[in-house]
Amino acid sequence: MNFARILSLLFITVLGYICGAHSQGQHSVIPQPVSIRSAPGNLKISDISEIIIPAKQTEFRFVAQQFIDELGLTKCKIKESKKPAQGKHRSIVIIPLQGDRKTDYYSINVSKSGILITAVDDAGAFYALQTLLQLKESGQIPFYVIEDYARFQYRGMHLDVSRHFFPVTFIKTYIDLLARYKFNYFHWHLTDDQGWRIEIRKFPDLTEIGSRRKETLVGAYGSSPEQYDHTEYGGYYTQDEIREVVEYAQSKHVEIIPEIEMPGHSAALLASYPQFGCGDGPYQVATTWGVTNNVICPTDTSLWFMKEILSEVCDLFPGKYVHIGGDEVNKDDWKKSTECTKIMRRQNLKTYEDVQSYFIRQIDAYLSSKGKILIGWDEILEGGLSQNAVVMSWRGLDGGIQAAKQKHKVIFTPGSHCYFDHYQSLSPMEPLAIGGYTTLEKVYSFDPIPSNLPSEYHRFVLGAQGNVWTEYISTPEQVLYMSFPRAIALSEVNWSQPANKDYVQFVRRLNQHISWFDAQHLNYSGSYYDLDYKTLPSPEGVLLKLIKAPLTGKILLETSSPEEGLHQQYLSSDSLLLGSSQEFKVWYQLQDNRLSRSLPIRYTHHKLSGKKIQFVQDPSSKYSSGGPIAVINGIDAPSNKFSGPEWLGFDAGRNMDATIDLAKTDTLHELSIQFFQEESSWIYLPQSVEIFTAGEDKNFISLTKSLVGIRPGRGIIHKIIFPSPAVCRYLRILVNNYGQIESDKPGAGHGAWLFTGEISAH
């Protein structure tokens, strides 16, 4: 055992002793380290004169130079030493550790004699540098003793550059930010229906044709009438640019995973080389969102074509993983194709799911032969895979759980917590997004180990990833707005020990990071301190409970009336009783004077508001955040999006069957119900609404049934005038779901979603 090893062991023992006391101090490091303890005093960075690294280990020389450049150690020299622990006064000493520690392990001891860092390898030393950069303040680093390592080995962020293209300079900025928060994978979604963005030398038309779309949809997908911008859109990365980005990412210990989508999401590919499709064409690079029906044929020639593409991709990306998509494959063209029928006969494939599986297995075998590991979205599970293949679970947790039970490695990226293209605040000023409602707190609450995954399968979970799909994100500023600070919350999900996670603490530490983003002129979202709310039933109406970020501040309320004009006041309580129709706005004003965006509330008192409601079958847990009262709380659901606490979503073709207790016998004349429709999200208007009434005896009789019919628009209001006034105590509302989605539509074969908003009665 050499001297360095003895010293580092001694150091770790002492560290373990000190950290037994475990104090978190007032630091702002994100992700939260395993243990961190402060001591009085600071080290002046400009006093550091040398970095001592182990002899003959070039990777440490590179990271030492990063210390010099990034900490601004202008006078500092790098010195190699066989006994690096014997550093001079005021030096940084990096000691490599052997043994069975995780590769990203590091420890730091900042004291008056300098900075002692131990790390298993240069990645660990790089993470120590990221921590020091966050601790540095006004040219000084406070004395700290830190021991740290990641909870998960896979810490990923994704970016879709197909729907919108982002230049190399921005990709590097994105990678910088990932590295700052100790992410180690960048999933680069390079191809999709709306554009092919990677040069493939053997097939130049992929970029010549496939990287350009004739125009782009304006506004929300599903709006009627559709509008286009009549402007060609394009862009791609040359192979030289890709190499440059890969090398850049390597220097930051970020591995890039290229994604080449197949066999679906392939309009841009087939527009360039239609001979590899199964349909009649003509194909064009998609100009609107959603998924096209286009699909690559499972023929030998098409598989050859895909393998040739992947051959160039494998050469460009030295990492071990290649992502091949595999999601949302529309099989209609396969069903119509005689070529496909021949393959099915030859390969003894019984179903079109078997064809999908055959396709993926061919590609899997090819990638394995190139020494690569295939990653695919969770649909690739349908039909068997090589044991090596990794599953990315995006349709909730179930795909990942199933994969782990089959002993596949899994990366969790569920839409509910990890899709950063979702809305992040209820503010109507939020820019147009694809849907959903994924707050910073929700991201932070994610645990990549599902509670119902038996412990023997935990080892198959590699970690979690945040996805940034860019249908509604067209600029680098907007990518940052949607990704940060949610990615910062995810960094702690992936890195920090569950016992060290605390959202209140996290949001306080985040303040310093927000200041850093400001200083760097980097965009981010302040949505996490916008107000959220809950409604509760009350005998007098509806109780509105405002939910604020865990930061000190006051709630400001603004009302407007013809008599008093605009009137503002601070609220003394977070709750407001809504007993009569009213309109107001609320803000959260932080102690440091930051002001949230306003939350407008329009409460319309009606005969159902605040009453008790019960469902025969509850709405989906994914779309019921406002609770059952959401549909009778006097607050309309937004007509332009199906996210937030005002919509209740019933999945898989389920009806809404609700009974409302009016608390006393009342007379009703009419009723209105809000519904939402968005084909691309599998949300359809219901077929019909049937109303039943009952007196105290609960003996229900049908009052009226009305068809909803086909209507344009997203949020619609279905109004029912009763044939005669209904005198009743109980009201039963049965909304009949659209049913199974037809074969030519998104979600074909599945039961439709039914989204219900406010039900009001007068």
Ligand code: ACM
């Ligand atoms: C996906 O969001 N289609 C993976």
